[in-house]
Every structure is written in C-alpha cells, then in structure tokens.
Amino acid sequence: MKHILEIYQFPSHFKNKDFMEAFDSYRQDGFDIKWVDSSHVLAIFSSSKSAWRCLKSNSAVLKVRPLSQATRASKVKARRYSDFLQPSGPRPQTSALTANRLIMNALGLRLNQSKSQYKAELTKLKQEKMDIPLSEKGTSGEASS
Known part of the structure; x- marks a missing residue:
C-alpha cells in the first residue's frame, strides 16, 4: 500500500478541512484522509507516485511518513480497511x-x-x-x- 502515508505530529486543532487545504494540490488527482486516532491520520492518494511526490515535498506544518514506518495502530487500520483504502482509478469515458x-x-x-x-x-x-x-x-x- 505505497499510496498511503501517515500524517503525524500535527496541531491538535486540525480538522478534516485543514488536511484537505494542506493537500489541496493532490485533491484533483484523488486524495482522502482517514483518522486513526487524535494524533495520526492516514492520507490516501490516487497513486503511489502522488504519495511519493508528497513524501518528498517536506511540508513545514505536517510531518508525513510511509506506511511502512507508521505506528502500529495506523498499520492495523490500513490492513483492516484495505478494501476501502484502494486508490481511485480514472473514471471511464462516458457516453450519452x-x-x-x-x-x-x-x-x-x-x-x-x-x-x-x-x-x-x-x-x-x-x-x-x-x-x-x-x-x-x-x-x-x-x-x-
């Protein structure tokens, strides 16, 4: 699950909208978050390439690490909900x-x-x-x- 990163050590007042604003550049390609606990959030990207790009960008406000280095609770949640945490693929072209x-x-x-x-x-x-x-x-x- 290389398309999932863990966000940690963020301000305690952060809510969903704060994360969405912080990762606004990834929202168009497909980005979502899932809370693990009050101090850890899973960031789900549309692809491992997007996740890697985010990991290398080094945000000053948010600390991000790969799921392989995440807390045990984050790894357990990612495994438990692995079916729901799959990256979203491009929607097929529609026809009228x-x-x-x-x-x-x-x-x-x-x-x-x-x-x-x-x-x-x-x-x-x-x-x-x-x-x-x-x-x-x-x-x-x-x-x-």
Whole structure:
C-alpha cells in the first residue's frame, strides 16, 4: 500500500478541512484522509507516485511518513480497511448513447443518428467495458454485504 502515508505530529486543532487545504494540490488527482486516532491520520492518494511526490515535498506544518514506518495502530487500520483504502482509478469515458435513446423513446421521437454512428458508439462502449479490470466491476468473487 505505497499510496498511503501517515500524517503525524500535527496541531491538535486540525480538522478534516485543514488536511484537505494542506493537500489541496493532490485533491484533483484523488486524495482522502482517514483518522486513526487524535494524533495520526492516514492520507490516501490516487497513486503511489502522488504519495511519493508528497513524501518528498517536506511540508513545514505536517510531518508525513510511509506506511511502512507508521505506528502500529495506523498499520492495523490500513490492513483492516484495505478494501476501502484502494486508490481511485480514472473514471471511464462516458457516453450519452443510452440517455439519448431513453429520452427519445420516452418522447416518442426517432433518434437522428445514422446506423454507422450508432454502431461505432456501441462498439466503443463495449470495448471500454472490456477494458475495465474485474476488481473495478465488483466481480472479484467475494460476497458483497
């Protein structure tokens, strides 16, 4: 879990918004925090590359270290919630194909799209579905509750 860092020895008055402001440059790529206790927070980045960049930036206000050097409590929390602490991947490109079809059918209108355009968009959607790893589709074989 190289995409997770531990934040420690921060001011006691710090709240979620303070961490989000401190790590604002990482929020666009995907950044979240999970509290371990009152003096330790897990910083979850979208990739190990982002986490490494943060680790090397040496913030004057916040001390950050890799999970391998974290406290026992942080390591336990990261292991316990490992399924929820996975980095977020890029969202697949969306298409208006289904929405257009549903709206046009509901209005009783014909879709003004040539068959070749429709087939091309449908093929593109099928290809993107095939490119999504099984773990992202939620079919990893585990029972969901």
